[in-house]
Amino acid sequence: MGAIGGEELMKWEKMQGMANGSEEKILVLVRLRPLSDREILRNEVSDWECINETTILYRNSLQERSGLPTAYSFDRVFRGDCPTRKVYDDGTKEIALSVVNGINSTIFAYGQTSSGKTYTMNGITEYTVADIYDYIQKHEERAFVLKFAAMEIYNEVVRDLLSTDNTPLRLLDDPERGTIIERLTEETLRDWNHLKELLSICEAQRQIGETSLNETSSRSHQILRLTIESSAREFIGKDNSTTLAASVNFVDLAGSERASQALSVGQRLKEGCHINRSLLTLGTVIRKLSKGRHGHVNYRDSKLTRILQPSLGGNARTAIICTLSPARSHVEQSRNTLLFASCAKEVSTNAQVNVVMSDKALVKHLQREVARLESELRTPGSINDHTALLRKKDLQIEKLEREVRELTKQLDLAQSQIEDLQQMVGSQASRLLDMEEKKACEDECLISESSGETVPAIRIFRAPRSCERDNAGEELSHRQISEHSLDRSPSNVASTLMSNGSKFHCSDASLGDGEFVAGTGEDSDEICKEVQCIETGKSDEDNRFVMVDNTENGGRSPMPRVPGNQNREEGELLSTISRRASGIQNGFTYGALEQNIQRVQKTIDSLVTPYPEEQSRWDSSTTASGSRSLKLTRSRSCRANLMVGSSSPDSETIQDGEATPPDGLEKNFPGRPEGLRRKHWKIPPFTFGANGGRLSRSNSQSSNGSGFVDDLKSQNNAADEDIPSVNTFVAGMKEMAKRQYENKMDDQGQGTDCVAESPGKILKDIGLDPLLESSGDPLQWPLEFERLRGLILGHWQTCNVSLVHRTYFFLLFRGEPMDSIYMEVELRRLFFLKETFSKGNPVEQDGRTLTLASSLKALLRERRMLSRFVNKRLTSDERNRIYQKWGIGLNSKKRRLQLVQRLWSHTEDIDHVSESAAIVAKLIKFSQQGQAIKEMFGLSFTPPRLSRRSFGWKNSTASLV
Numbered sequence: 001m002g003a004i005g006g007e008e009l010m011k012w013e014k015m016q017g018m019a020n021g022s023e024e025k026i027l028v029l030v031r032l033r034p035l036s037d038r039e040i041l042r043n044e045v046s047d048w049e050c051i052n053e054t055t056i057l058y059r060n061s062l063q064e065r066s067g068l069p070t071a072y073s074f075d076r077v078f079r080g081d082c083p084t085r086k087v088y089d090d091g092t093k094e095i096a097l098s099v100v101n102g103i104n105s106t107i108f109a110y111g112q113t114s115s116g117k118t119y120t121m122n123g124i125t126e127y128t129v130a131d132i133y134d135y136i137q138k139h140e141e142r143a144f145v146l147k148f149a150a151m152e153i154y155n156e157v158v159r160d161l162l163s164t165d166n167t168p169l170r171l172l173d174d175p176e177r178g179t180i181i182e183r184l185t186e187e188t189l190r191d192w193n194h195l196k197e198l199l200s201i202c203e204a205q206r207q208i209g210e211t212s213l214n215e216t217s218s219r220s221h222q223i224l225r226l227t228i229e230s231s232a233r234e235f236i237g238k239d240n241s242t243t244l245a246a247s248v249n250f251v252d253l254a255g256s257e258r259a260s261q262a263l264s265v266g267q268r269l270k271e272g273c274h275i276n277r278s279l280l281t282l283g284t285v286i287r288k289l290s291k292g293r294h295g296h297v298n299y300r301d302s303k304l305t306r307i308l309q310p311s312l313g314g315n316a317r318t319a320i321i322c323t324l325s326p327a328r329s330h331v332e333q334s335r336n337t338l339l340f341a342s343c344a345k346e347v348s349t350n351a352q353v354n355v356v357m358s359d360k361a362l363v364k365h366l367q368r369e370v371a372r373l374e375s376e377l378r379t380p381g382s383i384n385d386h387t388a389l390l391r392k393k394d395l396q397i398e399k400l401e402r403e404v405r406e407l408t409k410q411l412d413l414a415q416s417q418i419e420d421l422q423q424m425v426g427s428q429a430s431r432l433l434d435m436e437e438k439k440a441c442e443d444e445c446l447i448s449e450s451s452g453e454t455v456p457a458i459r460i461f462r463a464p465r466s467c468e469r470d471n472a473g474e475e476l477s478h479r480q481i482s483e484h485s486l487d488r489s490p491s492n493v494a495s496t497l498m499s500n501g502s503k504f505h506c507s508d509a510s511l512g513d514g515e516f517v518a519g520t521g522e523d524s525d526e527i528c529k530e531v532q533c534i535e536t537g538k539s540d541e542d543n544r545f546v547m548v549d550n551t552e553n554g555g556r557s558p559m560p561r562v563p564g565n566q567n568r569e570e571g572e573l574l575s576t577i578s579r580r581a582s583g584i585q586n587g588f589t590y591g592a593l594e595q596n597i598q599r600v601q602k603t604i605d606s607l608v609t610p611y612p613e614e615q616s617r618w619d620s621s622t623t624a625s626g627s628r629s630l631k632l633t634r635s636r637s638c639r640a641n642l643m644v645g646s647s648s649p650d651s652e653t654i655q656d657g658e659a660t661p662p663d664g665l666e667k668n669f670p671g672r673p674e675g676l677r678r679k680h681w682k683i684p685p686f687t688f689g690a691n692g693g694r695l696s697r698s699n700s701q702s703s704n705g706s707g708f709v710d711d712l713k714s715q716n717n718a719a720d721e722d723i724p725s726v727n728t729f730v731a732g733m734k735e736m737a738k739r740q741y742e743n744k745m746d747d748q749g750q751g752t753d754c755v756a757e758s759p760g761k762i763l764k765d766i767g768l769d770p771l772l773e774s775s776g777d778p779l780q781w782p783l784e785f786e787r788l789r790g791l792i793l794g795h796w797q798t799c800n801v802s803l804v805h806r807t808y809f810f811l812l813f814r815g816e817p818m819d820s821i822y823m824e825v826e827l828r829r830l831f832f833l834k835e836t837f838s839k840g841n842p843v844e845q846d847g848r849t850l851t852l853a854s855s856l857k858a859l860l861r862e863r864r865m866l867s868r869f870v871n872k873r874l875t876s877d878e879r880n881r882i883y884q885k886w887g888i889g890l891n892s893k894k895r896r897l898q899l900v901q902r903l904w905s906h907t908e909d910i911d912h913v914s915e916s917a918a919i920v921a922k923l924i925k926f927s928q929q930g931q932a933i934k935e936m937f938g939l940s941f942t943p944p945r946l947s948r949r950s951f952g953w954k955n956s957t958a959s960l961v
């Protein structure tokens, strides 16, 4: 063997190398047959003409203007009088004979019925086999083995044409050889005569099948396969012997005409479908391959394409002979055939030499390959280069994966924001509707039905924040409004802004009792040049308002002109209060309280109003109409619990009787001296229970927001209904603060003038717990705030206050001077609760009895409710971070409950408190309502839309005077 064996291997490798790089297009030939006798009898004319060796032309002048192509070019075209020998010699010979060099090849015949496929393929097969035998005879140095197989595909069933057994052949997948045909007879040819014998058997078998169908045209696909194995004789049996093995397929396809033309119903239709299934799949495969090898190619959709897969874009050289009838009557089918041919000529195959090596030759080959690779590895730097490259790629992959994760998160977030916005838009639309209705309602209010008394003349040119509707959505009647107007709320404002913005007119029945009325229009200081009453029974003169100098802020405020001596004192008081209301920022005054209320309201508005433009509109309208809303809040106020985590019963409808103080907390609330308690007052309730958050639109100034939040909540799952809205919280806070203020006013006496006071002084003055003693120095307020907050935190814990309430409070009141009011209110309430509970006494509220035990139960219930949101509202990263930080095993049982149990558990640790608030805020979607708290301890929340300061009370101060 030695050098010669090596040369043999080298030769093969050279051939393989050449073949590997030899991608080539499928050879496409077109063969026109002459008109048949039948066609001539029908006086058919021939419309097709081969004008040269590569172009065929359609000559019908009638259709030349049809827009269809008339000339088609291919590798070769053959005229009708061209013999098959020439087709073979000039066209398919080279490809067909590749098989003797170990390269697979396939010759197809494609065309409509009777176009000459069989006629052509018979000749091609015969010439090829003859040339193969000729080749064999000329190459005696090589030993050849020829094997023949034949099969037919009919109705998607594969039949062995060399076997009388009609059992269908199955197609199997072989990992190395691809699709193989089970049990296919493969006869080893002895000589040329043997082959001719087998071919005649095949023809006979085929004829039998077709005769049974009583048809002359073939509707099956026939594949004849000749496999040639050749080895150099001198190496046979030696270590380094190699064998070339390849097949040549001769494929005579069924007619390509449409099923509708050839077949119609029943068996024929089924047959047509199957024929066309294979042909259609062949067409699809060719079309896909013609556009490049991108994506999936559906070889497996038919038996034909499955068997011929290597010949279609694979390891084979392929020629397709498209046969045409020249008759005019077949022009459509001829064009289809040419269309198929046009696609086919774009398909490339990649033929390789197929070598079968002996085991020893294979070992030798592999040894050489190993040596080559080892030498490559020894080359300096090659391994390092590869390692570095791999590392770089790994890093790139990691980075991309991170980006994908991040983008996925952002996408999720964006989608949830879009959903929120969609909900908001829905709510806004509902608000706008309310505004329209409200305007109509206001117009009606101008005419009072009350018995000759002056009633609030409310004319608001900017949209009000709330519309007086009862729970059933009915507008309140004039009488109802009049009743509400009897409310003694200091904020019972009736203001009218004239459409030109230069005047507003106010009137209020409560003026006779000396209650304060103040226009709180945002621009009132500038635009209210004249104040005038609109009255229904008295003269304008009697009820006219006057502008009151407001020295504190250098502006003027609208005040009622008090008729006669009877009201003089009250007028003076009003004047005093007006001054205080208009500009004292650091004192405990009603004006300051209103400012703070406004600030909180704005905060809430910003939480629930998605669009800045809309926000400013709301702001304006709020200041103009807010007072009336407050009044309605009083008379139709939300029912609530104390600030404990209990659920309150449904309390949507507020009865008139609520103006009467109920038994319970209100009676005992220590914020008001016994003698000054007003019988018609009710301690404004806080709603932190199950349904308390559902204020009707008429319930409060914040009812819009509340309704909005409730709308949002109603779109969430039922569990969300257990969460009181922030608006409810603020509405309650405002009411309590207002009561607190009024208590104080009563305590101080009405004639007392007030000056700016520090937060600490406020708390001290109102006689709060001695613990609240303060230096009174405003500069000390931050320190004082910390101290008070610590007290509140402790009492929350003691009194089992709702975590949601704690969260709202903690996040909303963060140390601004005006927060002192709310802290005071909160502390008073907590002291009362604590005191009552510590004595073992229950607190009556809304007909329910609250005890320390029941509040603890409620708190546990709330924690369980919050635990249901842990997986939903926190990302797995957030959860895991919290679990780890709080020492909860990532796989421990009931870890969500463990997490919520730890919430607000260490009230002395402000970091823990802040983090608890952040988590609860996220669980109850507080942050999604608009205010993202920045200090979320690593929790990733939506960025805030507005900074807290941007809508803080300072900015809105001017609008209150």
Ligand SMILES: Nc1ncnc2c1ncn2[C@@H]1O[C@H](COP(=O)(O)OP(=O)(O)OP(=O)(O)O)[C@@H](O)[C@H]1O
Binding pocket: 032, 033, 034, 036, 080, 111, 112, 113, 114, 115, 116, 117, 118, 119, 120, 216, 217, 218, 219, 253, 254, 255, 323
């Ligand atoms: N080039 C040609 N020269 C002379 N006669 C031809 C030529 N091609 C086909 N014919 C004749 O046309 C008739 C139909 O040919 P053939 O049977 O080969 O068509 P086919 O396309 O195989 O039809 P089917 O799809 O029905 O099998 C036959 O009688 C055949 O002898």
